[in-house]
Amino acid sequence: MMSWKEYAESIQRAGDVRDNRDSRCERATSAPRPSPVPRVVADSLYREWVKALNAIDPCDPNDGFPQEHWRRLHTASFWWLEGYGRQAARDGWVTGDVFGLRKGCERRGGLIDQMDGCRALVMEGRRARWRSYGVAFSYAAGAYPDLPAWWSV
Secondary structure, three states, X not given: OOOHHHHHHHHHHHOOOOOOOOOHHHHHHOOOOOOOOOXXXXXXXXXXXXXXXXXXXXXXXXOOOOHHHHHHHHHHHHHHHHXXXXXXXXXXXXXXXXXXXXXXXXXXXXXXXXXXXXXXXXXXXXXXXXXXXXXXXXXXXXXXXXXXXXHHO
């Protein structure tokens, strides 16, 4: 009778053919899915967002912009950027999707504007979901990619 060590060595030498859990086909399908946006492009977009937000004075809104709404967007944008920004850029979110604003239509712009300061956010690829006062909301990347960023309105 063989010892367990000899048995294991014989299996290694012969190659594990007793099951299909490590077959080449299965390994190929379980590999991590590549990001839809090249990492260099996504990192560049993320740095662009950081630079734009760092240049904003939270106490000095653009002409005609309500002070409280300006501050709320500023705070929410930094919160989102810190927690979700890098991965969202890699998943294909663009500036208009996230920071877009429709002038005169509060809470009808991009993700940050629609969330209105809510922090109960779940981002799954190109979809964002959150709850506010018990009501569930969702938003998909690509809904409003051409909206201007709230800081440029």
